[in-house]
Amino acid sequence: MTALIIGIVVAVASIPLFKLWERHNLKKNRRAWREAAQRRGFTYVQDREALKVRLCHFKIFGLGHSQRVNAAMSGRMQDAEITLVDYRYVTGHGRNRRIHWQTICVLSSPSLNLPHFFVRPEVKLLDFFGKMFGGQDINFDEDPQFSKAFVLQGHDEEATRRLFDHRVRRHFARYRGRRLQIEGWQESLMVHDGKVRKPGETKDLEDLAFSFFGLWR
Numbered sequence: 001m002t003a004l005i006i007g008i009v010v011a012v013a014s015i016p017l018f019k020l021w022e023r024h025n026l027k028k029n030r031r032a033w034r035e036a037a038q039r040r041g042f043t044y045v046q047d048r049e050a051l052k053v054r055l056c057h058f059k060i061f062g063l064g065h066s067q068r069v070n071a072a073m074s075g076r077m078q079d080a081e082i083t084l085v086d087y088r089y090v091t092g093h094g095r096n097r098r099i100h101w102q103t104i105c106v107l108s109s110p111s112l113n114l115p116h117f118f119v120r121p122e123v124k125l126l127d128f129f130g131k132m133f134g135g136q137d138i139n140f141d142e143d144p145q146f147s148k149a150f151v152l153q154g155h156d157e158e159a160t161r162r163l164f165d166h167r168v169r170r171h172f173a174r175y176r177g178r179r180l181q182i183e184g185w186q187e188s189l190m191v192h193d194g195k196v197r198k199p200g201e202t203k204d205l206e207d208l209a210f211s212f213f214g215l216w217r
């Protein structure tokens with residue numbers, strides 16, 4: 001028995017403290033998401049890897065390395081399936097390692113029929129060089145303010161232009177300066193703004209996602 005206890009102590013001691021802290025917080029976080037799902041009548045997503053595979057066509061799930069769905073829940077609202085995801089990925093290594101953590105909202109509905117598109121705020125210097133090396137950015141001569149504020153990409157440029165009519169671009173103008181990222185594909189719409197939210201404090205993100213859903217449903 002003494003040898004077993006010593007073995008456990010040695011094993012625990014060999015784990016870096018930050019790893020123990022991370023595991024503790026992750027368990028606490030998942031418990032909070034499970035409780036929030038129960039309060040709302042949503043389903044807590046048990047198979048997080050399957051969810052990641054289902055959403056892998058969205059750009060954010062291909063960024064960096066060590067991608068992980070920490071927790072997620074899904075339910076139905078306003079004629080759509082809503083999935084809220086606590087997600088992180090890592091860029092860089094060693095001293096340059098950076099963790100990117102955000103809460104993502106995905107809406108899915110047969111009332112959507114979207115060509116693929118991706119939109120985010122423009123980063124002046126980075127996107128200037130990106131265009132030099134062939135990076136896509138769909139601009140509108142009739143709306144230079146939108147074109148200066150956002151990078152818009154799409155597999156079918158003409159379909160994307162039709163989708164982003166003056167009404168849609170005017171709606172986007174409300175969010176100029178925010179770290180907003182929106183991607184659409186067929187029946188699904190993904191929205192996040194780079195922020196992490198507690199599972200019971202996602203209403204602003206949901207409202208944001210549904211404001212765009214209402215444009216295209």
